[in-house]
Amino acid sequence: MSNNSAALLSNDFIYAAMALYTLAFFAHAVEVAWSVKTPAASVKKTKLDFSRTERVGRLASAFMFLGFLLLLTGVIFRGISASRVPWGNMYEFSITGALAFSAAYLFGLKKYKIRWLGLPVSLAVLLTLGTAITLLYRPSAPLVPALKSTWLVIHVSAAIISGGVFLLANCIAATYLVLDRYEQKGARPTWALKFPTLEALDNLSYRLVALVFPLWSFAVIAGAIWAEAAWGRYWGWDPKETWAFITWVAYAAYLHARVTVGWRGRKAAWLCLFAGSTFLFNYIYINVWGTGRHTYSGL
Amino acid sequence: MKSTVLDSKSFLRWCWRQLTSMRTALILLLMLSIAAIPGSLFPQRTQNPLKVREYFANDPSTAKWLDRLRLFDVYSSPWFSAIYLLLFISLIGCVLPRSIDHFKAIGAKPPLTPKYLDRMEFFTETRKLNLDEVEKYLKKRRFRVRRDLNSISAEKGYARESGNLLFHLSLVLILIAVGFGSFFGSKGDAILNVGERFINTPTSYDILSFGKYQAEDSLPPFSIKVQDFKAEYDPMTNAPIDYTLTVSAANPAGSTEKTEVIKVNKPLTFGSTKIYLQANGYSPIVTVKNKSGRVVLDGPIPFLPQDSNLSSIGAIKVPDMDPQIGFVSSFLPTADRDPVRGGFSSYPEVLDPRLLISVWKGDLGLNNGVPQSVYRIDTSKMTRIGLKALVLNETYDFSEGSITFTGWKPWVNLQIVNDPGKGYALIGAILAILGLLISLFTRQRRIWVKQGRKTQVAGLAKNSIPGLEDEIKNLVKEISDE
Numbered sequence A: 001m002s003n004n005s006a007a008l009l010s011n012d013f014i015y016a017a018m019a020l021y022t023l024a025f026f027a028h029a030v031e032v033a034w035s036v037k038t039p040a041a042s043v044k045k046t047k048l049d050f051s052r053t054e055r056v057g058r059l060a061s062a063f064m065f066l067g068f069l070l071l072l073t074g075v076i077f078r079g080i081s082a083s084r085v086p087w088g089n090m091y092e093f094s095i096t097g098a099l100a101f102s103a104a105y106l107f108g109l110k111k112y113k114i115r116w117l118g119l120p121v122s123l124a125v126l127l128t129l130g131t132a133i134t135l136l137y138r139p140s141a142p143l144v145p146a147l148k149s150t151w152l153v154i155h156v157s158a159a160i161i162s163g164g165v166f167l168l169a170n171c172i173a174a175t176y177l178v179l180d181r182y183e184q185k186g187a188r189p190t191w192a193l194k195f196p197t198l199e200a201l202d203n204l205s206y207r208l209v210a211l212v213f214p215l216w217s218f219a220v221i222a223g224a225i226w227a228e229a230a231w232g233r234y235w236g237w238d239p240k241e242t243w244a245f246i247t248w249v250a251y252a253a254y255l256h257a258r259v260t261v262g263w264r265g266r267k268a269a270w271l272c273l274f275a276g277s278t279f280l281f282n283y284i285y286i287n288v289w290g291t292g293r294h295t296y297s298g299l
Numbered sequence B: 001m002k003s004t005v006l007d008s009k010s011f012l013r014w015c016w017r018q019l020t021s022m023r024t025a026l027i028l029l030l031m032l033s034i035a036a037i038p039g040s041l042f043p044q045r046t047q048n049p050l051k052v053r054e055y056f057a058n059d060p061s062t063a064k065w066l067d068r069l070r071l072f073d074v075y076s077s078p079w080f081s082a083i084y085l086l087l088f089i090s091l092i093g094c095v096l097p098r099s100i101d102h103f104k105a106i107g108a109k110p111p112l113t114p115k116y117l118d119r120m121e122f123f124t125e126t127r128k129l130n131l132d133e134v135e136k137y138l139k140k141r142r143f144r145v146r147r148d149l150n151s152i153s154a155e156k157g158y159a160r161e162s163g164n165l166l167f168h169l170s171l172v173l174i175l176i177a178v179g180f181g182s183f184f185g186s187k188g189d190a191i192l193n194v195g196e197r198f199i200n201t202p203t204s205y206d207i208l209s210f211g212k213y214q215a216e217d218s219l220p221p222f223s224i225k226v227q228d229f230k231a232e233y234d235p236m237t238n239a240p241i242d243y244t245l246t247v248s249a250a251n252p253a254g255s256t257e258k259t260e261v262i263k264v265n266k267p268l269t270f271g272s273t274k275i276y277l278q279a280n281g282y283s284p285i286v287t288v289k290n291k292s293g294r295v296v297l298d299g300p301i302p303f304l305p306q307d308s309n310l311s312s313i314g315a316i317k318v319p320d321m322d323p324q325i326g327f328v329s330s331f332l333p334t335a336d337r338d339p340v341r342g343g344f345s346s347y348p349e350v351l352d353p354r355l356l357i358s359v360w361k362g363d364l365g366l367n368n369g370v371p372q373s374v375y376r377i378d379t380s381k382m383t384r385i386g387l388k389a390l391v392l393n394e395t396y397d398f399s400e401g402s403i404t405f406t407g408w409k410p411w412v413n414l415q416i417v418n419d420p421g422k423g424y425a426l427i428g429a430i431l432a433i434l435g436l437l438i439s440l441f442t443r444q445r446r447i448w449v450k451q452g453r454k455t456q457v458a459g460l461a462k463n464s465i466p467g468l469e470d471e472i473k474n475l476v477k478e479i480s481d482e
């Protein structure tokens, strides 16, 4: 297969994946909307019957899974088209990041009852892919010399996977804050009755962060080792490095706050959001507008 | 109001306890992350001195204030250093005593069973269980067990604290390694045209900085001759694909030379010194003659690339002519024209080179002691006497002499770094991750069993990793089944 046709095929798969995530988004929306419609005024809200929405929910998860497979194929063909790992510019980082994010969701789905998260997750994946293919798209090309290293595979994959899980934890923390506000004012709205308890949300986002914090630390250290090989120093306060450090310290503070100072719930959720936004800032702002040596966005 | 006069000793003790408290550490940690931010928003001297100079030129009064706050040197500023030093003192003050306690407590019994188990997590009541059986069951599962008359307190997962302490001690190791590297290391840059030889002595460098305690004569005595430099570009996108630098190296200088290849991710190593390929560009070769036709300058002059197609700017300074002559110049490896931008380079390889010069006469300002960029000319005391775009081998005659553009050579920027601390930093980093994994994934939990009219069982999962509930259920089930 010629490089060019592989690149075109990759694009087709990305578009197809977007179509499926759109379907998944609507199915999730229908699931949520129906659970709002179900009760007659007389029915006690706590005893809702969700059997009607169950099938749509399952369908939504199937769409999510198919979307994931298509996206995975798209990413792989992107790599084939350039005969390398598909992590050479920001378009490629974005599609792989979206892949990691939805993989994190699917993994979580196997273990926890988080199907309801499909709504924000499918939306976030759609937005990421949409931005990627319209604003960030670059033709498939060989790597610049600085990226030619095994550390690319190690460092970038660790960073992207951590990022996906951090963002999932952020979605959960944000949901926590929204539902917390409702509960403060009285009761949850009907559409959210099926969501887990606040405590479960709180624990889930903590577990996710605790799970990938070592991986993120590893990504930072692998970056430092690579920087030593490529740039002659393992740490130089380049903007990208600085923000990786800020993210690391923010998550470390979050873990400390939970375990040693005993922060739970609202305060912990805000701290989690802060830490996650430093990650996003690093990804978006520093890649697009930043200076420094990590200028591989191709923009 | 009650006023207590603290004697200085107890005041110090109070300070120390505040500093090493977890809350202080948390605040310091957050402060550190916030204090790191300005360094990524303002240009930093250590990374981008040119940008800093530009800032000063554009807005001198603001720049002066920012400089007073050390915002161009954030990571070496007193306030940034203060935060991390306090943090590490806090860390040491917190972790060392804990390590000692942890070490002493090897084999110690878990704490007493609390009085009211029904307030603890996973509380259940069952028919009477045999405490001996329970003890055996827990011991088989490697719990530490405290057996009292009618209760059992058991704990497992002490590795969590060990891992945690390992993690924090490794952070201290990393800090020490970073300090060691900056005190005893050195770092320098040298720009070499292809064909030139570099001998590793302080005078051969364009820039060289030593750590505080690094002796200047301690540089390893190697020499490097630049044999060849090849840059390969993608003809579609103009992006670089590969750089290959071939050198012949001798250590010590004068011994037999060996051919070595340096690439972007493959530095050349002599002991703890590494030589990196950092940047590359072009040096146009010019011959300048004075009015009487005598050659006053002949050779390659390194120019500074400005964009990805290697349009480069440079300064050709001829202080030996009278009056002094300077050529403010640009080099275009593949010249192209655009009605708006004028001349520019459309490809990074040399396919159709141009040397654009404007000729200035007057005082180059080299003797007034102010350091000057080698790529720029201060023309404030000069007047322009000519302007020309030269193709290869073309000569331009101006009123004071002539200049001929005779060729070009690639140059490479070698960065030569000696960091004796980095091995320790790496060990620290690996141990830190190991400690982190152990502490985050070890389930530390307690189980209590208490005999009354019925048997009460409860537990405590220290870092809320799920699993204890099932563990307690299994315990109850298996013992009651027996």
Ligand code: HEM
Residues within 6 Å of the ligand: A210, A249, A252, A255, A256, A259, A260, B019, B020, B021, B022, B025, B029, B087, B088, B090, B091, B092, B094, B095, B164, B168, B171, B436, B439, B440, B463
């Ligand atoms: C660079 C600074 C620091 C970083 C990055 C850091 C990071 C961490 C991390 C990731 C954990 C694991 C949290 C968990 O068990 O879930 C932890 C635990 C802990 N840290 Fe730090 N820490 C730092 C400084 C400090 C300092 C200064 C102190 C003491 C004053 C301290 C005391 C502790 C303690 C006591 C724990 C154990 C919490 C527990 O009981 O599980 N840390 N730290």
